[in-house]
Every structure is written in structure tokens, then in C-alpha cells.
Amino acid sequence: MNDAVYTQLLDLACGAFLLAAVVVLWLRQLASIVRVFALQGVALAAVAALLGTYDRRWEVLAVATGIGVLRAGLLPLLMRRALTALAPAPGHPYEEDVSEARETEPLVNVAASLLSAALLTLLAYAVARPLVELNPTPATRALPVGLAVVLIGFFTLVTRRRALAQVVGFLLLDNGITATAFLAASGVPLIVELGVSFDVLLAVLVLRILTTRMRAAFGGTGLDDMRELSDR
Amino acid sequence: MNVIATATVTVAGLAAAAALAGAALPPRARAVTAGVCTAALGAAALAAGTAALGGRRWSASLPGLLPPAGIHLAVDALSGLFMAVGGAVVLAVAVYGIGYAAGHGPHGIASRGAQAVLPVFALALVLVPAAASVSTFLLLWETMALTSLLLVLAGHRAGSPARQAAVRAAGIWYAAMTHLGFVLLLAGLALFAAGAGGETFAALRAGAAGMPPLARGAVFTLVAAACASKAGAVPLHPWLPRAHPEAPGNVSALMSAAMVNLGVYGIVRTGFDLLGGGPRWWWLLVLGAGALSAVYGVLQAAVASDLKRLLSYSTSENLGLALVGVGAAGLFHATGNRAAASLALAAALLHIVNHAAFKALLFCAAGSVLRATGVRDLDRMGGLRARMPATTAFFAVAALGAVALPPGNGFFGEWLLLQSMIHGLAVPGVFTAIVLPLAVAVIALSAGLAAAVFVKALGVGFFARPRSAPAAEAAESPPTMLAGMGLLAAACAALALVPGLLGDGLSRAVAAAGLADGRPLTGGALGVRLDRLAASLSPLWVACALTAALAAVSALTRLTARRRRRGNARLWDCGGGAPTARMSYTATSFAEPLQRVFDDVLAPEQDVNVTPISESAYLVERVRYQRRVPDRIEHRLYRPFLDTVTGLGRASRRLASGSVHLYLGYGFFGLVALLLALAVGA
């Protein structure tokens, strides 16, 4: 693989990675959000695979495969199952609140979220600039992408009401951190990556249980209902 | 003798003659004589400015005229540009003013006082850019502010009580803001003169480099704040949308087209020429204020339904765009890209010239409408194109300039501004990478919204059918007013078709500002090319191509049509049949979608009042719906401050008990305390 093609492919993968994060902010249907998140997992795996192939570090390729399986396969699957658990039972389409499947009213409206994402990207670029200048390779140049996804993920976490959308925000954050690690240092040691992945998996499982409990307690997964739990 | 010298002396002489004529002559001859003299004053200033743009320079010191500092005047290309713009506006508006004053009673703009003050205002307007020392500059600046304040107040005894109250409120706001600005300017320039060791501009220029960075920053911030307030930049703008609408038509044209420009002049003169450029944060400040004014101004204009208020907010927007250009020029200068800097400054200056032409025309046309109908509310206008065809045509020409679309005159300036942004990207650095895309977005958004604003103003105000009795009975303005507007329309057309002729003058003005780097744009009548950058535009070609295409389409339509005679039919309106005028879209309804889109920014106030019939809660007698879009910045920033000040004033009433001894005692104790402090401090 020559340099030009490598750079081009890496840039494209990073572009897709960032774009997926933006699209998550744009969409309302939780099912579509999960689908886009899976695509982002694919893009992340592609970034890792490209870095591994270019540097001829085969263990990175193994990590890339792991990332692909976990983030494009397993996590979306778990979330989809959580979604179907929330959906109305077949035969009784009108019984349940339809808004469960949608992020109806985020705290910051969608247009404003998108504009904020634009500003966050610029911020990420400004912050990462000195780091990039230390060692400008194609990989480090794409470093702002990772940071931007971290910020956008955090933003999602702060502004979305549905528990599942928040899970996606958390996972975006984690995806961003992983991407930053890969782009800055060609990945972390295998054992650390494994640990992180395990943590993420665990977190999603816990959150899934939490959503089910919430639904049992409040009849919905709107996080604003949690206020009722506080003792006043 | 130098042309500029002759012209400047003529300007002063004519101003004196016009002021005397305005003060002394009987009412009938007053307006004509003063108007003709003021127009000649404008022409002389235009000549002086043009000569300066052509490369001539002139300076004079009259130490005996205003001891101890004396009067210092100097005209270079940069001053020349602003003198020429001011002079041209004064010339056309003075001609317009002759007819405008004739239609008003003994009070208001036709009164002895107003006619005597107007020439002095014009004089200050064209001479501020020629000032070459701090004291001269401050003197002329304050003269300009005071005379314009008197002129704004000219209408305080005419019209309905509500209108009179509005004039008074506008006068108070204007007086307070302009003097706040003056204090800042005074402080800044005094600091500058003290640091540089001299008060002439030559001494300032020589001494600026030796000043500590902190002092330079303080000088620039103070002067820029004062000038930005004069230019109507957000958040120092609240006086502008109050004072400009309440002033008489010709005065608001002078203020909005010529006076506000001097704010930008002050920033350019101080920032580039006298201080010799500065660090990035200065210019980011200017650019930020410009971007904020551009977007906020145009948004407020988009939801305004008062025609003159709409135009004032649009002034805020356009001056904001010019400030964006100035700020970008400063940023490029600070990062060492001199070619991009000179291009951005040239774009900003060109935008000011274009804005002056179309905004003077817009305000004159709005003044004509106000004079003919007594109506400023777009919701109550409509149908004017049938009764006032010439005024409508002039308004349309100016509006085409204001929406920055070809073949109007605003397009070229904004094109140049965008080009300077695109080519400024060659400058490496985080600042340009982040600031420039946002600046482009701001320019584009304000251009897009400006299109909506002027479609509203023209389409709702002048087209369709009259929505009120005064609008239905409007009559065309007298010939002198039309002649004044005709001059401005001709200027708009010339600027639209052959802006290349200004190329050399702009290059010289940019060089005079201290950004000498070749000639940023070259070209003649046919088109404009940018120096070292691959971009060219030929407005004349575009206009010709459009005309040719129009002719071709129209000829082809006629050829292919079977029946050539146009038949009349009543409006279809989806089968509803000819609707009444009350059913048509008003300015408020036109702006409704935009207002909903920008709900979070504008924060409109809505009030629904339902009065049920007394016997039943379900039957409604009356529903009253009211919506206002207040100036949010004014509400959030100025109201709390004013409330605090009022509260303090109330509280301090206890200090004034009415005892003369107590009042004298305050002075005595103050004096003793001061002396004590001096004694202890020494």
C-alpha cells in the first residue's frame, strides 16, 4: 500500500467516523441511531486496520477485529434488543407510548445541537493543533477527529433525554477515546484495550438492566423521571 | 493652490453661508437657499475627496484658530474616500431636502433652527476625516454628534403626542450613548497623546511604536469601542434603531449613510495608520463585534415592521460586515499576510461606499413615503407602486443593492469580502482556520436574510394593494426630492456597473492606511482582477448578459405565443376570488417563519388575552393577540443597568434635602477631602 492511497483511505475512514457521530445528533429514531452507531464501529475498525496494515503490526489488526466485532456487532445488537423490549407487544400496537422509540424532545433542539457540534469540532481542531505539530503524520493529523467525537459524545450524553440515546452518547465518547489513542499512538497495548472493551460491555449491560428497571418503575425511559427518586 | 485646499475653504465658506441663510431668511427662501448652499458644500467635498483619491495630498496647520492646540487638517487618500462619500451623500440629500422641507410645517425640519444646524452637521460630516490632530478630531466629532442630536430632535413638536414622546426618548438615548462614546474616545485619544508625546497625528504615528503594549491595547480598545458605538455595532447599538427612525427623512439619510461610516474610519485610522497595526486580539474583537452586528442587525431587520426601523437595523448589519472586513484585515496583517490584509480592507471600504449609496437612497425613499402617507408601518402601506412609481423604482434600485445580488451595487463589495476570506486561508494558523469559515458563514447568513428583509420591504410596502386609507391616497414626491433620489440612484448604478473605476482610489486609500502592498485590485470599466489571486469579476458583463438574456427570452416568448394581447382577469386565489386588501400578507406575517426559526435568539413576547362573555365561560367575546419582538440585547444588557442607576438616583434623593447649606457643605467637604488626600499622598 503506497503512501498516497493509505492517506486517502485513512482520511476517508476518519471522515466517516466523524460523520457518524454527527448523524447520531441529527437523528431522532433510536433504531436509526443504533444503526449509525454500528457504522461508526465499522469506521473505527477500519481506522485501526489501516494503521495496523501500514505499520505491519499484526497485533493491531487483531485489536481491529476485536473492535469491529464488539462495536459494530455486539453492542448494537444488545441495544437493539433493548429497543425491541421497549417496543409495544405485537398485536397491541396502540398500547404503549410511541415516543419510547424516539428521542422526541432533546434538551437542546436538533438544529442548535448541530451548530454546537460544528463549534465543538472547531474547538477540537484548535486544541489538537499543537499536538499535531509535534509529529505531523497522516495519522496524527486526523487526531482532531477523535477529540471531536469525544466532545460530541459528551454533548449527546448531556442533552438527550432517553436512556438509550444516552448509552449511545457514552459509547460515542468511548469510540472517540479509542480513536484518539489509535491516531496518536497507534493504539494502546492489547491488554489495556481488552480491559477497556470489557468495561464498556459491562457498562452497556448495566445500563440495559437499568432501563428495564426504569421502565418498570416509571413506565418510560425518560431520564427526567429520575428526579422523583431524590429525597426532598 | 492645491485643489483640496480650495475645495476645503469652499466647504467652510458654503457651510457658513448656508447656516446664515437657514437662520436669517424667511421660511420660503430659507429651505431653497440653505439647500443649494449645502448641496454645493457636498459637491466641493466630493471634489476634494476625489482629488485625494487621485493621489493628491494636502495638510494645513492653523495654530491661531483654536489656541492653544490650533486646528490641524490633513487629507490623504483614506480621508479622501470618506470625504468623497460624505460629500456625495450630502450633495444628493441636500437637493432632496429642499423639497422635503417644503412639505413640512413651521416646526420640524423646516424650522429656522433645523435649517441653520443642518449645514453645520454637513460640514462636520465631511471634515471629520480631514482632522489631523486629537483636538481637531474631537472638536469635529463632537460638533457632528451635537448637531445630529439637535436634528433628531427637530420633530419633537410635530406629530401626535405618542410620536413626540418617541422622538424625545430617541433623543435621550442618542444623547446618552453618543456622549458615552465621546468620553471613551476622549479617554483613549488623551491616553494616546500622553503616551506618544504629542497630539498631532504625525506625532502620534511617530510615538506609537514606543508605547508599552498594554497602553496601546488600552488606547485601541477605548477608541474602537467609541467608534463601534458610532457605527452602530452590537452591543453598543441601541441608540441607532431609535434615533435614525425618529429623525426627519433627510437627516436619517445623512446619519445612516455618512455619519456611521466615520466609526469605521476611526477604527481604521487609529488601528492601522496611527498605531501601525496590533496583536490578534484587537482584531478578533473588531471581527467579533462586526459578525455579531451583522447577524443580530439583519435578524432584527427581518422581524421589524416599521420601515425606518428596518432600515436602521440594516445599517447596523452592513456596518457590521464592514467591521468584519476590517477585523479580517487586521488579523491578516498581524499574521503577516499583507496581500490578503490589503484586499480585506479594500473590500470593507468598498462595502462602505456601496452601503452609503444604497442606504441614503433607501432612507430618502422611506422619507418620501412617510411624507406622502404619514405611515411608517409596513403593515399599513402597500400599493404604493401605482401612486408613487418613481419612488418605488428608486427604492427597488436601492433594495437590489442592499440584497447584494447582481446586478446591484452591493454584490461586488460582498464578493470582494468573500474573496479576501478565501484567499486569507493561505495564512497558516488556528485563528484563520477557525475564524474565517465562521466569518464566511456569517456573511452568507446575513446576505441571505438581507434578501428576505428587502423582499419584505419592497414587496409588502410598495407592491400589492393599499392596506390603509393614507396609503391609498399617497401622491408622488415633488421634483427636487426625485432629483435628489435620482442622483443617488445614478451613483448606485455607476457603482454596480463599473466598480473597477474605484480600484486605484481604493488601492491608494488602503496604502494610506499603512497596508501598502502593491495594488490589491486592478481593473477599469470592464472588470476587476485581484492582485496575485486568481479571481476576476466583470459586473458590466454580468449586467449585459442578463439584459441580453432578458431580451432574448422576451422576444422568443412573443414569437412563439399565438396571442399577443394581454387580457385582464380578476385574481384567482385558488378559486377564492379577488381577496380584499386585508387578506394579503403583511410584514408581520411575512416575517413569521423566520421569527419562529430564530425563536431562541429573538425571544419574542407573546400576549393572548381572551375575554369571555360574562354569562358563559365558553363563549368568547373578544380575543386580543399581541406580539412584540423587543431588542433583546437592550433588554438584557441596558435595562438592568438603567434600573440600577434609577434605583441609585432614587436612593440618593435623601442627600438632597433642600438645604442650601448642605449643598454648599458637600462642595466644601469635597474640597477639603481632596486637599487632605493630596497632602497625605505627597
Next chain:
Amino acid sequence: MNAAGAVGPAAVAAQVAAVVAGAPLLAGLMRQVRARLEGRAGPGIAQPWRDLRKLMRKEPITPVGTGPAFRTAPLLLVASTAVVAALMPLASTATPAGVRSDLILVVALLALGTVALALAGLDTGTAFGGMGASREMTVAALVEPTILLAVFALSIPAGSTNLAAIVSGGIHDSARLASPAGLLATAALAVAVLAETGRLPVDNPATHLELTMVHEAMVLEYAGPDLALVELGAHMRLTVLLGLLASLAAPWGIATTASAAAVALGLVLFAVKVALLGAALAAAEVFWAKLRLFRIPELLAGSFLLALLAVTASYFLTGE
């Protein structure tokens, strides 16, 4: 030399002719594709031309109470779009108009047509005319930042806003097109094109419900030859904007030299590209629903974000 000198002007004339003649066919093709996908037979792709011919034969009508703005707007719409068609390097970059084909100018000329029609809508003084004008101007105002920012992103690699330079740069350096910046800018521009031409999901060109109309509400009062011009103008706008998209995203085949054969090939490829884009758009429209008017700002904010990302991506991915 002489022949080569004549090819340039001929190419311009051919572009304009192709756009004028082909625009109704494109509209017909899109309706046909849509009809087939919806299981209808469809009227054939020449139907818009037949409609135009029928309208041209009718008596020109001036509704009472309208003024010059109402009468000149259709002419101005078609004329400004024709000038744009002449300016753009649709089939060849080596035309005499090529040096003047500034992208900002193209955008502004297209906006001129919108403004003219909006004024005409207000000139009728009907509620529907005003409503259409108001909505159209709202959308146009919000589209502007997206378009100019996309323009900005596309002109960074070329160092110029000249369309001919951008297109020939794309032909010679095709890696530029597949870079994230290029792709994002093209995507942003595509959304902007949908909004500018009043297609789904922004506006439904086939709607017959006045309250949901945007563009159609504005031109309700037109009849006869005037209506024919308005329709033709709308078709030409769509063609030109799809052509712009095609020549920016896939510039291959556009002639860069003044040879007759290359220009002819460019013209054929232009027709093919626009037809493909149009068919794809029509197919996509079958699956889309019209957005609520107040959801459109979200769509445009999204495309604005894409354009901004395009600009920043051109810095941090391949930039300095």
C-alpha cells in the same frame, strides 16, 4: 486557430441550448421514473414539453391589481438561469465565459431568480402568494450559509472560486474529489440543491394542497405563457443545479480543450450524468416524505455542519 476560436462560443451556445431543451425532458424523466416506481404507467418523458406548448398557446393574462414585478419575474427567472447555464463549465471549461464563471456569482444569479419570483408572489396581494414568498425566502436565507461554505470548501484546493479552475483541478487531480473534504462539501451542496430547487423533502413540487406549498403557492396566479416560463425556469434551475453537482462531484468528460469533439463528448456526458442524478433523485423521492416547514431548519443546519466539517477537514486531514 479560427476553428478553435469558434468552438468556445459554440460550446457556450450548446450548453444553453442543451439546458433549455433538456430541462423539460429531465422533469419528464423524473416524473416517469417516479410513476413507474409507484406502479403507474406515466405520461412519457416528453409530457412537460407538451404542457409548455399548450401553455404558450394560451392567452397571456394579467390579474387585476398586479404590477410590472409580476410580469417581469418569469422573464428574469429564465434569463438569469440561462446566464448561469452559459457561465458554468457544464460541457467544457475552455469557453469564453469560463474565466467569468465565478461560483459565488452563479449562486447569486440563482438567488436573483428566487427573489424575483418572491416579489411577484407578494405583488399579487393574495394570501397564498405572500405565504409562498415568505416561506421561499425563509428557506433561501437559511440555505445561503450552506452553499457559500460548501463553495468555500471546494475552492480551498483550487485556490480560486472560479468554477472552470475548480472543475479542471478535479479532472487532473481526482484524489481531491474522493477526499473527505470534497465528499462532505458535495453532500452539503446536494442538500442545498434539494432546498433551492424545492424538491422533497423540503417542498413537494407535485402538491395540490395550498397550505403545504412553498414554491407552487408563490406562482398560483400565473397562467398561459407566463406560467410556461415559470415552469421552464424551475426545470432549468433543477437542471443547472444538478449539472453543477455533477460537474463538481464527477467532472470526468468535461472538455478542457477547445476541440469540437471533446465538447460534443462533454455535452453527451453532461446529459447522461444529469439524467442519472435526476433518476436517482426521483427514485429517492418515492421513499421520502415532505418535512414539516419548521423541521427544514434542522435539515439545513445539518447540511451547514457538513459544509463546515468539509472546510475543517480540508485543514486537519490533508492540510498544512
